[in-house]
Amino acid sequence: MDHSSEEAEPFRPNPAKTKAEKLKEDSNVSSAKSQAIKEKTMGNDAYKKKNFEDALNHYQKAVDLDPTEIVYHLNIAAVYFEQKEYDKCIKQCEKAIDIGRENRADFKLIAKAFTRIGNAYKKMENWKQAKVYYEKSMSEHRTPDIKTLLSDIEKIIKEEERKIYIDPVKAEEEKELGNQKYKDGDYPTAIKHYSEAILRNPDDPKYYSNRAACYTKLAAFDLGLKDCEKCVEIDPKFIKGWIRKGKILQGMQQQGKALTAYQRALELDPSNSEALEGYRQCAVSVSSNPQEVRKRAMADPEVQNILRDPAMRLILEQMQSDPKALQEHLKNPDIAAKLQKLLESGLIAIH
Template sequence: MSDAAIAEKDLGNAAYKQKDFETAHVHYDKAIELDSTNITFYNNKAAVFFEEKKYAECVKFCEKAIEIGRETRADYKLIAKAMSRAGNAFQKQGELKTALSWFQRSLSEFRDPELVKKVKEMEKALKEAERLAYINPQLAQEEKNQGNDFFKKGDYPSAMKHYNEAVKRDPENAVLYSNRAACLTKLMEFQRALEDCDTCIKKDPKFIKGYIRKGACLVAMREWSKAQRAYEDALAVDPSNEEAREGVRTCLRSNDEDPEKAKERSMADPEVQEILRDPGMRMILEQMSNDPGAVREHLKNPEIFQKLMKLRDAGVIQMR
């Protein structure tokens, strides 16, 4: 390594710190002329171009630094640094995918903790940007209509493809989850259907079909108590809805399962088990057994209310 080249590099560094970029270039060029095999000189010159916002030139010298670094088997951290700087140059130009590619290359050389964090954030941001760019309610409606046509023909797998695409195109539309739930029920994928029903209800608590479809799915699973609860929730939205009323009547007529067997089956439900393991809930249940009137206060807490309803539907407790 040439002492004269190092001296020129040091002069370039001093000028860089003073933001005298023109002088810095002069010294780095002189260092390269004296020793063309030192990756640091190219890296430093790329840094000057970056500060000058001359991003194309910056990337060019980063690539040259990588080339020289490979030829001379330079420290992998220096090669990673050149790749990372090229990524920063592309990021400044708004070319995020290209920037991410350079950052990932840099991490393959050296896993700098800060860059790891930055890459994760960029990947997340890019994925979200792609998702948002894909949203198109008009195309979602077209996909839904095509799905409905296949559904009416009984071609449920084809209907599913269109409903899936509709949901991707308009993920906040509660109706789409309801339609897909109906299709999943026909395909006997009941758990996924229930998930779509719950999503539908969450996105639009007033959309009554979400509750009715949930009830229908639970009826298909012979979960009569849970189905009845879904239909009752529908009636809470619209007391005059005949489909929900008939659903409740169907559940009452059909729920002829032995109470002890039903309770035994419900106790195997992981959610029920989790509630019963909760010390706070055990204390509430004990209090309720000693003082039935105590339940009124607990029902004011939405979280406890939901847990008590779950236990009621499972046949673990009785509530009127």
């Protein structure tokens, strides 16, 4: 077999660098790194003074001298953020992440880059993208600050979705469906319709009142009471809310508190028959069984604390001897709140 006379060029390794060349190269690298740190320091000083263009120039020089250091790229991104150049900030952070990954940067710095991207998206009101990047930051390094940022952004997203869902017309449709189910005695389904009406229009008190009526029918008094309280919080003049609250409190055997609810209803309409009847029933119940009322009241830790207070005991004694003293004491909100608690518990009565 004929062999070609032309032979392949043999592999010749590059001659090893001399010790002097290596030292010179290391010295150059070390010098560049030192100069980069100086540029970063000057950049930081300018940044603190809000001289962002100067800061940017110094950080860029630091990058030119030491392009593998993630911190300098992050500092450039920080300047863009302050200048409200959010798109530039995001791109710079993405570049920093790539460089950081290639050079095995501390995961805390990678997390910082993701957080800064999240902050930029938050400023641009792109809540969902902000959430994505806060989550990425958390996956690199969990800190309480990022957890708070993530929690806050989730609340914003939830609130935005809630606002989009609001539709008063659909709320009324759901209420009508709920009313029909209530008439049919199908209270669980009525609750579903009233709940949907609340989601569609959360600022209308009547939906809470209607749902409270269903809860009362199902003897879920605690849930009904919560709805009544929301109802009168939205509209303190919504008389049906106070009456319903009174009925629920009666069902919970809290006659003193029920009395107060009926009293609020009667302040709005002194001739309301439901409120008058409820008030009468509670007043009779409280007066006919004082021992039971006292026993129940004394078991309440809040009542116990009020009665242990020497100042309050003095006020109660003064009220007995001088009824006019009450008006003076009611001017103090703290004392008024404590007297209201004792009234609701049925321990004292004001005539």
